[in-house]
Amino acid sequence: MYRIQTYNNIAVRGLDRFPRDHYEVASDINQPDALMLRSFDLHSVDIPDSVLAVGRAGSGVNNIPVEALSERGVAVFNAPGANANAVKELVIAGLLLAARNLLPAAGYVQGLDPTKEDFMSSVEHGKKKFTGFELPGRRLAVLGLGAIGVGVANAARALGMEVVGFDPKVTVENAWRLDSGIERARSVEAAMEGADAVTVHVPLTENTANLVNAKNLGGMNAGAMVLNLAREGIVDDAAVREGLDAERLHAYITDFPVQGMMGHPRVITLPHLGASTTESEENCAVMIADQLRDYLENGNVVNSVNLPTLVLDRKGDTRIAVVNRNLPDRVGRISHTLGESNINILHLMNDSRGDIAYTLLDVDGKPDQATLDALHEIDGVLRARVL
Incomplete structure (x- = not known):
């Protein structure tokens, strides 16, 4: 009998992948063989020696002490690509929200009194304040061409945008999936030069901290949009704030609320919605459950961040x-x-x-x-x- 301890609410569809005649699955288990979690922070948890594997029902593993677990021979798994469509759709939604000024426009209408005689004239007068622009012909820089970045790049191309991508470690599989019209840049600076929007899809590491910064923001076109739906810290928020205040940037769309950005009229701040769809949560849970089972029962390794495939x-x-x-x-x-x-x-x-x-x-x-x-x-x- 294998024992799986869960943290957070794991989608039932994933938990059902563990046959109950061979697995005990619960949030409180003594001497578990594996841990399954989403965003719970394991860094402060005393992980039992019985644990053979940890499965993160998502892509990032910053909430898991990977190095310490590696020293104990514990496999750490993630679910790359399982939430790709959810994040892709949110990026496209962010581009449309910002380009058409939809949130401030909706806020304006909500602030009107429909009982007043001048209501309709106020509506017509107000729309002049929220004139936006269309996406076809605009240039989008995609930094990171994993499953999410490829999906975003292809979707943007389908909308008529020019797309340039940068990823020095793009896999052959992902390269094959890219639309043939997508340009390849050799550096972050080259990708952002002359871009009307930039979106980041990389993990947070020493090399990607402040990947989008004042220097390369300066190479973008006036009125550009910046999107960070990946990880806090990849975009230099202070540099973006300066660009917004100077009106060099049109908008900042981020999934990571931070002080200094709250309430800014050109910022769309979301409560970490990237993978928050029913489908994404189920896909991640199913992928992790299957990987944990195969590792526990057969020793096979797929999508581990510390062991070889x-x-x-x-x-x-x-x-x-x-x-x-x-x-x-x-x-x-x-x-x-x-x-x-x-x-x-x-x-x-x-x-x-x-x-x-x-x-x-x-x-x-x-x-x-x-x-x-x-x-x-x-x-x-x-x-x-x-x-």
Whole structure:
């Protein structure tokens, strides 16, 4: 019986992926095998040694102590792309809201008294204040071409916008999915130069903090729009505020309310709505549940942020999974240890990701506790288990 501890409200469709005859799923469980969460902050939680994996029903993992868990041989999974359509739609909505000045216009009408005789004349007079512009022919810079960025770029092209994308690590798969009319920039500055709008779709790291800043904002066209529906800190809010106040920028659309932006007439501030759709929450929960199951039951790794992707068809009845530091001759020492226990290896696969290596071995027989103990005694082995 596997035990899954949940944090936050996880979509029922995802929780139903765990068969109840083999899984116990609850928010309060002793010695869980895995944790499943959305935005809950795990940094201050004492995570039990029993935990083999953590699954984040979303893309970002800033709320998870990934490095500390890696040192314990704990796999951390996320759900890249599961919320891509939800965020894409919000970006397009943000562009339309800002370009047509819809929120201040709606606020103006809400402030009128419909019982007054001049109501209709006030409506007609007021619309002159909210003249907007259309998107076709405008140039959009998309920073980050993962699942979300590709979706945004293609949708913007379908609306008639010129689109330029920047991502030095774009995958072959995502590159193939891009509309052929999308330009590729070689730097953030080049992507934003002459752009009428910029949207960011990258994780927050040391390299992406203040990725959009005063210097590259200065290269955009007058009246440009800035959208940050990715992570707080990627856009330099102070630089954007300065551009708004000087009327060099038309609007800022952000999913991250911060002091200094609240109440600004050119800012559309949302309460972190990026992935807040029923479909997105269900997609994320299903993806994470399936990945946790496959890891717990078969040791397979898909969409981990700290372990290498590794999927091995099973041969025989017993499988051993080993997580270790990426040091020379670890596979040889693992094989030797099993050989000393008279255990024959039927099938083996090994890969690494940075400082962590991962090995799956299908074997004859079932290793006893002494064999497992011997595997754990190998220098650099962080976790070994029998499936």
